[in-house]
Amino acid sequence: MSRWIEVCALDEIARQGSRVVASTQGGIAIFRTADDRVFGLLDRCPHKGGPLSQGIVHGDTVTCPLHGLKLGLADGEAVAPDKGCARSFPVKVEGGVVWLQLG
């Protein structure tokens, strides 16, 4: 069963920044882009497990802080020629509040 859960106000996430949500499935990084879109990825880089939430967000991409792998925020896929994928979670904003769907 998938459930939408309230996370926080959009304002509580910095633009081009992220917050980490603790869940039973592990930490989930919620990113906010420069143009206010939000995305959710498991906070573990497919390379060596780096915390993606701590990376630099540019466009709809995040660069892992440990060794610089770039991942698309929408699907968690590494930008070519790199390979790898971080699990992604549906996220939405309604009335200034961020919601996360856990599968």
Added chain:
Amino acid sequence: MRKENLVVVGNGMAGMRAVEELLKLAPDLYRITVFGAEPHPNYNRILLSPVLAGEMTIQDIVLNPLAWYAEHGIALRLGRTVAGINRARRTVVADDGSEVGYDRLLLATGSTPFMPPIPGRDLPGVISYRDIRDTTEMIDAAGRYRHAVVIGGGLLGLEAANGLRQRGMDVTVVHLMPWLMERQLDRAAADLLQASLEARGLKFLMERQTEALLRGESGRVVAVRFKDGLEIPADLVVVAAGIRPNTALAESAKLHCNRGIVVNDTMQTYDPRIYAVGECVAHRGIAYGLVAPLFEQAKVCANHLAHFGIARYTGSVTSTKLKVTGIDLFSCGDFMAEKGGVDAIVLHDPGGGVYKKLVVRNDTLVGAVLYGDTADGARYFQMVKDQQNIHAIRDQLLFGQNASVGDAGHAGNAHAALLPDDAEVCGCNGVCKGDIVKAIKGQGLFTLDDVRKHTKASSSCGSCTGLVEQILASTIGGAYTPARSKDKAMCACTDHSHGTVRQAIRDLHLVSIPAVMRALDWKAPDGCASCRPALNYYLISTWPGEAKDDPQSRFVNERAHANIQKDGTFSVVPRMWGGLTTPQELRVIADVAEKYRVPTVKMTGGARVDLLGIRKEDLPKIWADLGAAGMVSGHAYGKSIRTVKTCVGAEHCRFGTQKSMGMGVKLERMLFGMWSPHKVKLAVSGCPRNCAEAGIKDVGVIGVDSGYEIYVAGNGGIKTEVAQFLCKVKSDDEVMEYSGAFLQLYREEGYYLERTCHYVARVGLDHVKAAVVDDATQRGELYARLRDALQDYEDPWTQAVQQPAVRREYEVIQLVETKG
């Protein structure tokens, strides 16, 4: 909008590179038609030699498979030669009679091998060396015949000869001149080359003129006869006597040609609708025969085809590398030191098989020939291109920077070409030579950046960059050309260099990252992880107080004010001014370590205590405890002031001449909160015994009886650099002023991620001395600007503890997970 028609004649390396560049800039502008006389899609011509030598196959060297043309909607006409251009009607006519109209035409017809008028040159078995057909014919002949003669001892001839020898033929190279590759090598290097090729079984006939190629009973060539009467058997004759720009088509259309199709700096011919790139072109009187310049031309041409209209091609300096496995040879620039005012610095060790010659004019390096040890080839080439003044390093220039590559970059002496495939090249990412060579060949890579992206080699600490460049050069030959460093683009988001961007921020008074990106036409809307931190630094250092610091454009360490660890935890290093501490501080550190169960407590190389393995959520709590005892951030994580190491000095030491602890503490307090292009480390020693290791610091201060000696631009990291003497001063205040002025100059002029040693190598110590030592006014102003920029700095740990909005960044959101 109607798409314009672009017709490309020549499906080779330059033509298709221009199309690729065009598609990147303007994918939908043109309907593109490509004519290719050869029946193959575009392939990597320079790798024909490894194919001939049996190291690769034809499939391996295809650069653009047929699917690529289809994917981009390119109409490809293979096996069709364009026979004429009708400029009035704007059409081209192919040999099958078909006609295609163009709005723009691009000629990339390459060159044709030169066939000297020797009787017998039309016999079966006599070929040139240019394309796949020639190569397969050679491979076929090697399977059936024994004797091969290669006419021409240049680059192509030697690669052909080596390949045929590898395939078991008995090969003789005939050369008109007294030594091999006379246009790329001087005699001494060529003699060493000849000796080592002889050792591989090749035979040479020097200074011989071919009179005729003789026909055998079967109708095929059987022998070569020379002017002096000598005759040698030959079942295969490869003529590699040079190339001529292929201008036949252009000439038939009455386009101005003069040893190549004449083009201007935007790659246009005399007919502005017709462009030309590649070996068929004469630009400022030069026709290039190596791919690196052709790729630069292709980029400029694409820029104009895409209606951007800003790029200019101004010519290239080329380098040469012979692609014979196991032979290390490099030459670049003007290496024949025969003209006046020119010196040659030479090392010649025939027994050891090493020869190096550097040609110097007016204290700049203008050319180099290296044989046997090409480790420094890329570096010399860069110096030639940069026209760097080498006065200060002239006496050591020949001995190279990388007298030592093949390990992590610190010692050892392996050479790229001789390294086995399983030798580890990049120690950070565990990449072996074989992986790199495979990627270069298999993926068709031409630049250092490509290699970094595809293999990760040299993408971390960078100490193996020189070695990777060498491997690239020895795999693709002269096709590798590093950019002039001052022109190197910051990253893929822009074509501008660090220098241009710094300048623009100052001149245009830009104070925010979006403003810079708008003003300089950034290609990615909000940049990337490499340019944003650089821009942020340039803004806050150029316009302190005015430009706002952007935490999101800082690497996590500077955002979290702690060092991230491999498992995502952090380390905390409280500042210990000058390396001094107190029992009370130590007690608090011990308490914190126990309270938060810190797994590791260690002394750092910077003489202070590190608490490792701390969860991000705990950082503000630990800082609160440390802060209560007066401890602040040590910035062990930043492109900022790190440490000022001191020795005990005159305070306690029996040899001490100056109070080094006191001096160190004063310096560290002055510099607290200083952001810089890269990290900055200082040391103060109380006497020349130098127990604080001031000789390898960004600023090193050594006490002497009459005052202090100041040294700058040392580095103890990836490549150890000894600091250089800046000046001698008398008082503590002067130490502060001179060091401060030097660091401010570096802050204002350094490029992001350039340590002081790299900065000073770029601008020259004389430039630094002129500003900091000789000119008291400028020194005073620099020093004042530094103090001004640092006056309001607040400890970031205290801020994180006190301000809820900042503190939130460290908190993990706990979900209310209801059962649903």
